[in-house]
Ligand code: HEM
Ligand SMILES: [Cu+2]
């Protein structure tokens with residue numbers, strides 16, 4: 149459902165789409181049923197001349213089961229949703245596959261700084277590639293990120309990865325992702341961070357290993373050479389860049 | 390001090406500031422501004438809430454127009470800058486929750502209805518009550534004044550997360566952000582005073598014969614909400630004081646550089662903020678219970694279950710707060726715990742809705758204006774409820790957090806609470822409040838003119854949320870992925886629907902003010918309802934029950950009782966032969 153609109157570009161994004169789809173089916177079914185019963189009752193028991201309402205307390209066991217039965221059904225479906233939700237959550241946020249590369253992400257009012265490990269694949273060395281508002285990653289490679297902020301709260305969000313994590317000054321928050329699609333997509337800041345919150349866009353470039361190697365050799369030029377993928381063609385890239 | 394605690398009829402209208410017995414004519418100030426009469430204080434809250442709703446509505450108009458037509462000079466406002474946008478969103482959210490939903494649902498209806506519905510002549514602490522309103526009024530003025538200070542109004546969102554809210558170098562609204570916190574803290578003090586009054590009054594001043602189960606649901610709900618409020622707000626008041634210190638005296642409660650922790654505020658805020666959702670939900674549920682029983686001529690289905698579920702909701706609501714913080718940098722294992730508690734709270738809430746739907750069974754349903762509003766509440770709130778499951782399920786919330794999906798979800802709960810249920814209440818109790826009748830045709834035009842555009846606003850916002858739009862963004866043209874085909878059209882459609890919705894509120898205002906003075910006179914009990922307020926004249930005089938305080942013989946919802954010819958059986962009518 150979501151992937152029709154927002155491409156699914158990380159290893160865990162299908163799992164997140166799946167839990168969303170599951171909740172949609174379960175709640176959608178009960179929602180429609182409840183609304184159906186509700187409108188039917190309004191129609192069926194509309195006031196008619198000479199017909200008095202019934203006196204039903206709803207406290208007798210055979211009446212009350214109309215409440216207790218849905219009660220237990222809610223419980224059962226809640227449990228089902230919970231089990232899947234927690235499984236997905238654990239896979240995304242608690243367990244972490246070993247890193248093949250690590251990026252440092254620094255948020256500040258109002259820009260993102262991405263520190264790429266560079267050819268030696270180690271951070272804090274001379275060949276680190278530090279750029280503002282552009283994150284370059286390779287497809288099919290496990291990335292760890294170290295997220296921090298220089299001032300206020302921000303939130304690192306990559307919708308195509310279904311990934312979101314707040315950045316907190318004074319702390320380094322770790323997480324991971326593994327891209328599965330090439331293309332370029334929006335990176336958002338999803339925590340209000342002052343008057344520039346609306347102009348804190350960045351782009352993520354997911355490249356094949358060859359393109360990525362080419363970019364590493366001459367970062368400035370290659371950004372534009374990567375063809376934008378599928379529907380993500382920039383429609384109206386507003387004036388900032 | 391009210392004398393109703395002693396019970397019987399002789400004590401009508403005693404013991405207020407005004408000397409009892411002989412009626413002197415109070416001046417304008419004494420009558421409308423300095424009154425201790427619970428009904429007048431209820432009106433003060435109601436009218437202040439309505440005035441604040443105009444601010445809440447105007448701000449949303451201005452910032453939505455900016456979203457739909459970025460950069461345009463908005464008629465009635467002008468150009469909305471990025472800073473303006475944040476201040477408008479912040480003010481909209483803060484005002485709608487703290488200065489519209491809270492005062493109208495709890496303070497206005499609580500003050501107006503509680504003494505009438507439990508059959509006494511006033512609140513137990515009438516002067517405390519007056520003080521509560523006065524502090525509330527000051528808090529509103531403080532908030533409004535923040536628009537006119539250097540730097541302008543605070544724009545760090547209604548959640549006011551530090552360090553953005555705590556340092557003027559970050560928020561650029563040094564004075565405005567302090568005024569915001571001060572206003573909110575004052576408002577809390579006002580409601581603490583009011584809450585003490587409600588709880589004490591219901592404990593001590595019920596009419597003779599009125600047992601706890603005979604207390605109407607709306608009174609139960611307002612009292613439970615007050616208790617919930619009082620129990621949850623303490624930590625946030627402490628947080629507010631810390632925030633004021635961080636802002637003005639450069640302490641470091643929330644500053645990591647000085648050993649503080651910004652996330653601490655989030656815990657304090659949401660420890661209050663989530664129960665707060667139920668603080669406004671419960672009275673709305675109470676209103677709906679009153680209205681649907683009257684207009685379906687039915688006893689409330691499983692009445693005790695409703696009260697039990699409300700208590701359960703209240704208790705569980707203290708254990709769900711961190712579902713607002715799944716991705717906020719808390720220990721990720723904690724998210725699982727809060728995911729469980731959050732889905733648990735869906736059970737009693739769903740149960741309440743089932744009970745209401747069950748009540749319709751076997752009824753004789755009249756689609757009057759108040760009934761339409763009450764039914765619309767159930768229909769719309771259901772969608773708000775089920776969409777909450779997506780957000781409580783931690784795995785799904787990673788995607789939806791801070792998107793328009795969340796926004797549409799909570800507006801599907803808040804709008805029914807703060808407007809749909811409130812319109813049910815106003816149209817239901819208007820004849821009692823003002824002794825006159827609202828126009829039904831205007832009422833229905835207003836109903837459809839509100840409910841249809843409401844859905845036209847927020848369904849598109851759900852879709853935008855699914856498509857990845859994040860919140861509090863003043864111009865999506867900076868985000869190529871948010872400018873794909875159709876997305877801006879949805880934003881425009883939602884905004885135009887809002888304009889239509891706002892325009893239809895004129896119908897309400899005209900109907901309300903015209904009928905208040907010129908509407909046909911209303912009898913004491915126009916809806917043939919059972920609860921005690923309908924035993925008083927319309928409008929009730931000072932002291933409420935001029936023929937003596939009522940005695941209660943039965944529960945509030947004995948409609949269509951087989952032992953009785955009429956299809957209602959007021960609580961105060963003595964059984965035959967007694
Ligand atoms: C006419 C009805 C309403 C409309 C069209 C509306 C629309 C909106 C929109 C579009 C936003 C988000 C702006 C953004 O994130 O950029 C918003 C925020 C908000 N609204 Fe409403 N709203 C309405 C009524 C209400 C009511 C009745 C309440 C509460 C009782 C409410 C509470 C809030 C809150 C708490 C926020 C969050 C503010 C923030 O992000 O700091 N709104 N509203
Ligand atoms: Cu940011």
Ligand SMILES: [Cu+2]
Pocket residue numbers: 302303337338339340341342344345346348
């Ligand atoms: Cu931001």
